[in-house]
Amino acid sequence: MLCAFIVIGVVPLSFFTMVILNTYEEKAINNRIAEMQSQGNMLANLLLPTGYLTTGGIAEIDIAVSRIAELYQGRILIVNKNLNIIKDTYALEDGRYLVSEEVIQSFNGNNISIADRENRNIKLTYPILDNSTKEIRGVIVMNGSTKDIYSVRNSIEQRAVLFALTLAILIMVFAIIFSGKLTKPLTSVVNFIDRLSEGYLEDGFTIKGYNEIEKISDSFNHMIVKMRKLENSRQEFVSNVSHELKTPITSIKVLADSLLMQEDTPVELYREFLTDITEEIERENKIITDLLSLVKLDKTAGDMNIATININDLLEQILKRLGPIAKKQNIELIYESFRPVLADVDEVKLSLAISNLIENAIKYNTEDGWVRVSLNADHKYFFIKVADSGIGIPEDAQDFIFERFYRVDKARSRESGGTGLGLAITKNVIQMHRGAIRVYSKEGEGTTFNVRIPLNYIS
Ligand SMILES: Nc1ncnc2c1ncn2[C@@H]1O[C@H](COP(=O)(O)OP(=O)(O)O)[C@@H](O)[C@H]1O
Ligand SMILES: [Mg+2]
Structure with missing residues (x-):
């Protein structure tokens, strides 16, 4: 230098x-x-x-x-x-x-x-x-x-040489001072990054220097806040997963133990307990399936299987598949399409995301209620709206429903076979399509989910 x-x-x-x-x-x-x-x-x-x-x-x-x-x-x-x-x-x-x-x-x-x-x-x-x-x-x-x-000429030359020498010395002095001033804060940045990679997330970071270097420290602190949040949510996720996976197994153990402890247990009781055990196994299976699809979504964020799909057909298929479940609770499924829509999407993933929304609308509904699914588009996006006449989501819970394992009413969710992962999967899929999802809900009146996805996939 x-x-x-x-x-x-x-x-x-x-x-x-x-x-x-x-x-x-x-x-x-x-x-x-x-x-x-x-x-x-x-x-x-x-x-x-x-x-x-x-x-x-x-x-x-x-x-x-x-x-x-x-x-x-x-x-x-x-x-x-x-x-x-x-x-x-x-x-x-x-x-x-x-x-x-x-x-x-x-x-x-x-x-x-x-x-x-x-x-x-x-x-x-x-x-x-x-x-x-x-x-x-x-x-x-x-x-x-x-x-x-x-x-x-000579005297001018002498003066010029003197001037050049003075300048060279000045430049050298400046260079030494400046390189010191520049490298010192950069060294502390490097030290800090070393500490970060060793896993010390707790300490913040300040360096004094030029504007640019202070900006680096600002963005670092910003990044650390994000990393901390990420680390916290990861820890929370792990503990949630273990808890969720353990619950059915605990139930199974209790059921099995009580059968073993009793002598001369009537066959009817065996049947009843074994049915319960089967249900718990199914539940465990459902949690594992949901977890796997969530993990898979995270891992394969890069490889989307994009194809041009008729969204009207896709929605009709989903509604057809969910029809029997709705019928059981006497819920009316209404489908409304404003125009034919062709879009570049990952069919399997999007189908899973929309199914989750409609399933929720059926699950968290009231007897004789309705679910209305509508499709519209403009020149850039298509819009799917899933509205229901159900129980609604309390205002203070609306911020959390997309988080993994979050459920407003654990008992109700569990009763209907929920895992608390559905909306997390849905949101993930929509974000992978560069789309957005919004919820509007009033407790006791119903809920509406609005989904917006670009017609052309943006990689
Ligand atoms: N349409 C809806 N009406 C009312 N509450 C809903 C609706 N959709 C989701 N919720 C609430 O959000 C929670 C999270 O939903 P989700 O992630 O799909 O998990 P779950 O497995 O419980 O369905 C649900 O437990 C429920 O409390
Ligand atoms: Mg759900």
Whole structure:
């Protein structure tokens, strides 16, 4: 991370500095060349009207030439038509010949400038053009130092390096401080998760840090509350299961024991007790079947057996199957369909869910009551309504009826073969179809369950 910071911070800075320095150097040298050329031009204009190029030796001009040479900390040579050096500000080569490529080129009218980076100077040859005759009467050779430009460049560079170094150190310091600040709360998150996986659900969790990290701690606490609830309901479920499974067995044991204890028991009593025992066995069997289907629903939440089913047919089948039970209690079964409905559902599971609702409506009904099942749909959902004229569910119990093993009236439920698992199964199935179930009930008046399920299965 430290390296990344430095690369991100310092590398672009160095690159940027290089670009700026090179641009500065190029601009400054070009400016200097332009300046020197205009001085050359001025000098040429000064020379032309005089006889300097043939005779030389004009004091004012000598002074002007020397001043320009001084200005650029360099040397000026003036060469006449015969390639004779008539002026050298260094006074070393007066009178000699100067034959160089640049000078020849300048006699051909070219204006030549060469910037020598290594020796830090600029070499310029400037033709002295007589405009009236279009004749080149001589060449000015100027040498100027660019040391000043490079010294400015160097001092900028030094400052940039200093700046980059300071920045690198600052970044490093920040990185160390920040990585510490960042990792510290994260370490406590990790420790906390370790404790969680070891099963310590009881302690909450707070960390101080940045907003995001505090959010993590909030969601953790949220999760723990949920996990605790889940753990509690799991424990409750286990104890309920054992209790429910034990009850019939206890009854069977009591019945069997009392038969064994009596001597010369009449056959009729045997029959009666054995009938009771059979009933208890059936009850045990029913509880186990319901439990198994609930567990299976939980386990196979992923694999739904979805097919397009005619819901009208499905409801009619269920009602046909439950008809005899309703008839026994003289309860009228009414079926109402507002439209044909085709939907993508798991037929077996949905059938179980709706059967449970209708069975309840029959079971918790009054003599000569009615049960009305209706089906409707819109473009997105289908709706099944199961209404009855039964005993109703007390308001304070309505929140719990979908919980496993919950029964408003244990005795009544038991009498009619209930296990308290029916609505839990129903709700589970409906949720697996991404649907919803609602109950409306008034004690003594009746109950209505409304089910809503999407027509197209959402996986
Ligand atoms: N249509 C209904 N009318 C009145 N009470 C009902 C109705 N449906 C369910 N209940 C109440 O909800 C409880 C839970 O129902 P359920 O899970 O199917 O268990 P059970 O095996 O007892 O039928 C029932 O014991 C009963 O008290
Ligand atoms: Mg039931």
